[in-house]
Amino acid sequence: MASGASAVEASTPEATAAFDAWVKSFRPKAMDAGIGSSTFDAAFKQVTPDPEVVALDQRQPEFTTYIWDYLDKQITAERVQQGQSLLRSNDALFQRLERDYGVDRHVLTAIWGIESQYGSEIGKRYVIRSLATLANDGRRKTYAENQLLAALQMLQNDRVPREQLVGSWAGAMGQTQFIPTTYLAYAADGDGDQKRDIWNSSADALASAANYLKEANWQRGGRWGLEIRVPAPFDYALADLSIKKSVAEWQWLGVIGASEPIPPQIASLQASILLPAGYRGPKFLVLDGYRAIRRYNPSTAYALAVALLADRYAGKGRIVQPWPTDDPALNNAADIQRLQQKLTDRGYNPGTIDGIIGDRTQQAIRAYQKDHQLPQDGYASKSLLARLEQ
Structure with a gap:
């Protein structure tokens, strides 16, 4: 090897x-x-x-791991219970962080849990x-x-x-796994000792994560989003993070909450629809809070894990819509390159044939889906590759 x-x-x-x-x-x-x-x-x-x-x-x-397997690994009953216990025992700290930074305590705890198992797994290698x-x-x-x-x-x-x-x-460090440049820009003193000790001080680590999310445009008192249902038929070309509408506009188009009503206080906020596994899978209405989490780590799977784990701490249930496990996304570079080549051969432009599903590849998939009267969800699935190879 x-x-x-x-x-x-x-x-x-x-x-x-x-x-x-x-x-x-x-x-x-x-x-x-x-x-x-x-x-x-x-x-x-x-x-x-x-x-x-x-x-x-x-x-x-x-x-790469299928998103539903990744979420199952990150959102375990043990992690939920431990996080809820830490939320209770650190209530005064979280009150102070929410006051000073405006970031939801459940999201901070989810990042803490996923990044370092609440500070117990911070890495032991000398960073230099x-x-x-x-x-x-x-x-x-x-x-x-x-x-x-x-x-x-x-x-x-x-x-x-x-x-x-x-x-x-x-080189990722501490309980919130900051790289050095992030530490210099965002690390904060959460316990008042004039140090930014993200290794040994949970207060410092959580304050640092809160400071990062605040600067990433987390809105005070805001939330990340929620699972939704859409009407049939629905124009899945609208389900793109580059397309923003007010929550009220999405509701006018027939969008409703999957397990809870859409809160009226978010009606004026800008939101996008996220389809992490195509039109057959769970659907989410995501706000600026979700985008802030994506700034912390740009992975869709990571951001959803943080968001859904935060919801579980708060007592909310699991996702309602099942994952399309019978038609998973392509999860290796060779298959994605084959998909990109087939799209190119048919006159669509996925950009560089690099084995990575980026915006250009998703746009090419949507264009192909539109021309063939398929739901335009941009989902690079195994069934789509099989169809292109016929």
Whole structure:
């Protein structure tokens, strides 16, 4: 396997010498960015390349997880119960965070739970070593160097102790898994001790997440959205995050709540319809709160997991509409490339044939669906690929 070979190679004296040469070449960049020589030298003292980081970076999964399986993994009864218990025991903290930042406590708790299992799984790798390994390896050079400079600023300006600067193999840190640039921009002091300790202080970690979501345009007192039903027939071309209408306009088009009435107080807010698994699957009316969660992590599955876990803390039920498990989305690059090629062959333009379902590919799917009198949901399903290959 490639990852195994890379791990062996990274352990050789030649690889270590190459890493040391890279550190030496990076030093002037750090100095130009305002990092003092003493900070740099202390940060890199006895640092060697981490072969496991290289292996993890190269170990790309062949298949992505179906969204319903991902949600089942993230939203467990145990996680819901633990989150509800923490909400009760930290009520004063959450009252203060909601007052200061206006972000819903259930959403903050969901991020806390998914990112680090409520602070119990924060990663143990020295971030400087991980990021330097990634930068030297070259696959994520720009990302890693930018994050490395930010991590050095944390050591120098925030006086974060070296032994505290630990995280995941990609440099995500603390109970809310902030990368260094995010830490510098959004980390907050939630317990009043004049530190931004997202590793050991739950108050700091949650305040930091609240600050991030506030800056990502979470509306005070707002919500992320809700599951809905749509009338038949319905123009699924409207179900696109780029299309916004007021909630009242969606209601005029026949949209209703799936398990609860649409609250009248959100009637004037702008919303979009989200179809994470096509027109046969669950449908959601999403507000700016959902978009704020997407800023935290752009994955649709992640954002929905946070949103639905938050609802479960608040005592709401499960999704009403079943997932279309008999017609899942394409979940590997090879099949998606075949889909993109078939669309191209038929005169539709999915953009670069890269194995990634982006906006261009979804637009091409919708155009094909329109021409063939199919619901225009843009869903890259296995049945769609089979139809194109006939």
